[in-house]
Amino acid sequence: MASQPIISVSGLRAIVGDSLTQELIEQYIAAYALQLEQRSPVGPVLLSRDGRESGEMICQWVANTLMKYGRDILYANILATPTVGVEILEHQAAGAVQVTASHNPPQYNGLKLYGADGRIINAVQGAQLLEDYQLKRSPKPKTTLGSHSILANTNQRHLEKLLALVDVESIQNEQFKVLLDCNHGAGSKLAIPLLEALGCQITVLGAEPNGQFAHPAEPTAENLESVGKQVVTHQCDLGFCQDPDADRLALIDAEGQYVGEEYTVALCVQQLLAEEPGDVVINCATSRMAYDLAAAAGTRCLESAVGEANVVDLMLSSGATFGGEGNGGPIDPRVGLIRDSFVGMVRILALLTREQRSLKELAAEIPTYAIHKTKISLEGTDAEGVFSDLIEKFPEAEADHTDGLKLRWPNGDWLLVRASNTEPIIRAIAETRTLQDSQELCEKALGR
The missing domain is CATH 3.40.120.10 (Alpha-D-Glucose-1,6-Bisphosphate, subunit A, domain 3)
Known part of the structure; x- marks a missing residue:
């Protein structure tokens, strides 16, 4: 069948x-x-x-x-x-x-x-x-x-726009050693000439764009374990890992540890706001790290519904200078209104150059939160009923219906519950200070 x-x-x-x-x-x-x-x-x-x-x-x-x-x-x-x-x-x-x-x-x-x-x-x-x-x-x-x-x-204009974002000569002087994992997707076509133009010494995995993925395509910690080992083997300063169509970027530090996708947008925001303060847009499932960084820079962080198009809509209507999603997709209107892994590369290299610290050190300086995700079947119930029950169960939380139901607590913790667009399930995402607390919040919410 x-x-x-x-x-x-x-x-x-x-x-x-x-x-x-x-x-x-x-x-x-x-x-x-x-x-x-x-x-x-x-x-x-x-x-x-x-x-x-x-x-x-x-x-x-x-x-x-x-x-x-x-x-x-x-x-x-x-x-x-x-x-x-x-x-x-x-x-x-x-x-x-x-x-x-x-x-x-x-x-x-x-x-x-x-x-x-x-x-x-x-x-x-x-x-x-x-x-x-x-x-x-x-x-x-x-x-x-x-x-x-x-x-x-076809890559020349995009390359020019990316290089115009940063001080190319200062990055070139650092001679970063970068492991680039394209995983046989489309990313190598631009990522290689981009990193070469920035003076990087590159070790490339999966350069040929033939779709024969060397590891599962989504750039998660589990899927990139072998790539992390290669970062250490080749004594690289960091690893850039793209998904097959190169709109998402995950990061690996010099010790081979998965920094993740949530930090891609956060580090870009940190680099940009110090030089060009302005409002930032994230979706409602993205880590609150961007809120902290925007607050420190004296700007606003706004939230849209989940989905790249929704982020862009709010960026345009609010005049935001930057946006992105927590799946490693920065959106820079100076380049285009699409999630762009290459924007992540140039802005993070510029941040490393300016701060003269390692990726691990810079990530550690951003307040740490833990996200947990889970799901339950919708059979025998409906999403609106679940939302109503949650509002009653957590009266101390502020309810936001931008996309499904998002509950926010005064201490910054949050829980997002949404019905899937493609499956008869409800997805829940919680972010707190610890993974255990995030897991427990999801269990309390969906332990029906």
């Missing part, structure tokens, strides 16, 4: 040769073509992929569908997800399709869709596209097919 594709307002993921079929891709892209016709009636569409073996075939399906509806295709081949956003603006494209399943296992592939503004489509646009897909809506095919051309030098 075929598995079910995961289709939501944020994109599509499915197992190749099982639930990911040519018919699925064509129907989904037809709905996207309809949205493009309504929002951006003229202009080419940029098409790219991460390194997964199935990507080239899926790109062909996408291209043929969009060309049928009269769209010219600018094919960039293998490209990091944040670079796609930069290239949309560079070529004045109507939008883009990135063929990627991000951190999902190798048997998966999927689609991320962009607008003419160079960002992933927002929740409203995603909901409309999902409805159009479900109702099998599409534009009328055109009598003249769109064209297909290949882009060259």
